[in-house]
Amino acid sequence: MTAYEPPGDPGSGTDPAPGTAAAAWDAVVLAGGAARRLGGADKPGVRVGGRALLDRVLAACAGARTTVVVADPRPTARPVTWAREDPPGGGPLAAVAAGLGHTTAERVVVVSADLPFLDARTVERLLSALAAGAAEGALLTDAEGRDQPLVAAYRASAVRRELAALTGDRAGPAGLPLRRLTAGLRLTRVHGPVAAFDCDTWDDIATARARIREHGHVLDEWISAAKDELGIDLDVDTGVLLDLARDAAHGVARPAAPLTTFLVGYAAARAGGGPEAVAEAARKAAALAQRWAEEATATPAEARPDVAPDATPDTRPDAG
Numbered sequence: 035m036t037a038y039e040p041p042g043d044p045g046s047g048t049d050p051a052p053g054t055a056a057a058a059w060d061a062v063v064l065a066g067g068a069a070r071r072l073g074g075a076d077k078p079g080v081r082v083g084g085r086a087l088l089d090r091v092l093a094a095c096a097g098a099r100t101t102v103v104v105a106d107p108r109p110t111a112r113p114v115t116w117a118r119e120d121p122p123g124g125g126p127l128a129a130v131a132a133g134l135g136h137t138t139a140e141r142v143v144v145v146s147a148d149l150p151f152l153d154a155r156t157v158e159r160l161l162s163a164l165a166a167g168a169a170e171g172a173l174l175t176d177a178e179g180r181d182q183p184l185v186a187a188y189r190a191s192a193v194r195r196e197l198a199a200l201t202g203d204r205a206g207p208a209g210l211p212l213r214r215l216t217a218g219l220r221l222t223r224v225h226g227p228v229a230a231f232d233c234d235t236w237d238d239i240a241t242a243r244a245r246i247r248e249h250g251h252v253l254d255e256w257i258s259a260a261k262d263e264l265g266i267d268l269d270v271d272t273g274v275l276l277d278l279a280r281d282a283a284h285g286v287a288r289p290a291a292p293l294t295t296f297l298v299g300y301a302a303a304r305a306g307g308g309p310e311a312v313a314e315a316a317r318k319a320a321a322l323a324q325r326w327a328e329e330a331t332a333t334p335a336e337a338r339p340d341v342a343p344d345a346t347p348d349t350r351p352d353a354g
Contacts, residue, residue: 061098062133065105065147124208177227285327
């Protein structure tokens, strides 16, 4: 066990250096707990909506410049840097210190790996709250208004300052409660009862699995899971694709819906990818489906727009 020492790389834990992105931030994900209330199960690997809890949290932190996971290495859907507290199992404060040692941005999002409903919007809300004033930490609060220090954004320099003060007369931060750190920081709060929901018990896991299958959430959850599984980071207007699938199903035939959306994706990829390419391919396919449907209800005259209204078989130029 060693005392906490801030990393010595130039620019570590300071405001962004000239020429760097002002919005850069790092993430530290704590995933090494014992999960005693789950009977010692591998909590970060427990699946909710077909994805491991850890992968769900990593997706929410996809905007980070560097993501550090404090745990033993394991396969993940996104590339990460691995770290371990000293000694392993030394508690959340020791884990925060270990993860922070691998970051360089001044803003650091610190989250646990058991948050099934954490999303990128909540992370951005925390970062925005931190940037809005003189606060040194922006914490999420749960439905009862309780602070959640492991769903938060911090100024790395302030955290390093407090860690150095706490470990000045001892070997390291292992065993110290996390509240010792937050007590020394100027904090602001962001209310987020859904994102703050964590999975400590199997009942919590069951609740999370049931919620994502509710009508108002299932499509967004499925699309997020599918994009993660396929390694796609593309944000598109899903409403346009759903409308296209409906038009193809009703105007052509039901099996045309999945086949058409597949073809739209393929065409968009050939056009270089991106939301604009998807939108343009979807527009063309929707127009085709509309023309197809109109033909099915057209009158005989409407179905022959290339023939003049007064033309008869014996007066047409090609009549024999």
